[in-house]
Amino acid sequence: MKRAEAIAKLNQLAGVDLHSLAKQFDVTVLSPNGKVNKGWAGHVCERFLGIPINSAQSPNFGSWELKSIPLKRLKNRQLQFKETMAITMIDPYHVARTPFEESHLLAKLQKAVCVVRQVGASYNDPSFIHSIVTLDLLGDLYTTVKADYEAVQDCLNDPARGFDALSGRMGVFVQPRTKGSGHGSVSRAFYARPKFLARFVKLT
DNA sequence: CTATGATCATCC
DNA sequence: GGATGATCATAG
Numbered sequence: 666m667k668r669a670e671a672i673a674k675l676n677q678l679a680g681v682d683l684h685s686l687a688k689q690f691d692v693t694v695l696s697p698n699g700k701v702n703k704g705w706a707g708h709v710c711e712r713f714l715g716i717p718i719n720s721a722q723s724p725n726f727g728s729w730e731l732k733s734i735p736l737k738r739l740k741n742r743q744l745q746f747k748e749t750m751a752i753t754m755i756d757p758y759h760v761a762r763t764p765f766e767e768s769h770l771l772a773k774l775q776k777a778v779c780v781v782r783q784v785g786a787s788y789n790d791p792s793f794i795h796s797i798v799t800l801d802l803l804g805d806l807y808t809t810v811k812a813d814y815e816a817v818q819d820c821l822n823d824p825a826r827g828f829d830a831l832s833g834r835m836g837v838f839v840q841p842r843t844k845g846s847g848h849g850s851v852s853r854a855f856y857a858r859p860k861f862l863a864r865f866v867k868l869t
Numbered sequence: 870c871t872a873t874g875a876t877c878a879t880c881c
Numbered sequence: 882g883g884a885t886g887a888t889c890a891t892a893g
Binding site: 692700701749832842858 | 882
């Protein structure tokens with residue numbers, strides 16, 4: 666399936682409640698223990714496109730990648746990004762010696778197709794598709810993201826800091842953040858800050 | 870067990 | 882509110 670084709674298909678989902686789709690595709694949203702499957706939204710979209718779920722680096726779709734971003738409504742009825750978006754894992758060795766132009770980070774951003782969805786106060790409130798966007802790094806977006814990436818490289822290459830010193834407080838548009846299965850696993854990934862995402866979506 | 874899909878919980 | 886770190890389900 667081509668990127669444009671997937672975008673067109675996803676656009677047909679505008680206004681649909683993702684929860685009903687989750688039920689249709691039998692995607693777990695809430696486990697029997699009251700725990701939440703935080704990846705359910707993404708899984709639903711993948712299933713909708715007829716793509717098998719797997720945990721590979723994500724070149725599943727061939728030349729592009731699917732992501733979903735939550736949007737929340739402020740008290741003043743304005744829409745705002747609720748969370749940061751996980752972009753890709755950080756491989757210390759790879760990142761430290763790979764220029765931004767060849768990084769997974771840049772590649773992922775350029776291939777990403779984001780499903781912007783509205784969410785309620787909590788995960789079990791209805792969730793509707795807002796729009797589908799593509800991430801094009803233009804002008805300052807590119808330079809700023811590049812600077813953020815290089816800041817991470819500097820940290821990794823600094824003997825006094827290194828991988829363990831990476832913190833979510835770094836970066837302007839993209840930040841290195843802890844991520845893992847949770848149980849003691851210590852891996853980190855690049856996350857896109859709301860500020861960055863807001864550049865791609867019309868928040869009316 | 871870990872990578873990938875992101876969101877939840879908590880602290881400021 | 883916004884930011885930072887922790888955590889959950891699924892597949893290999």
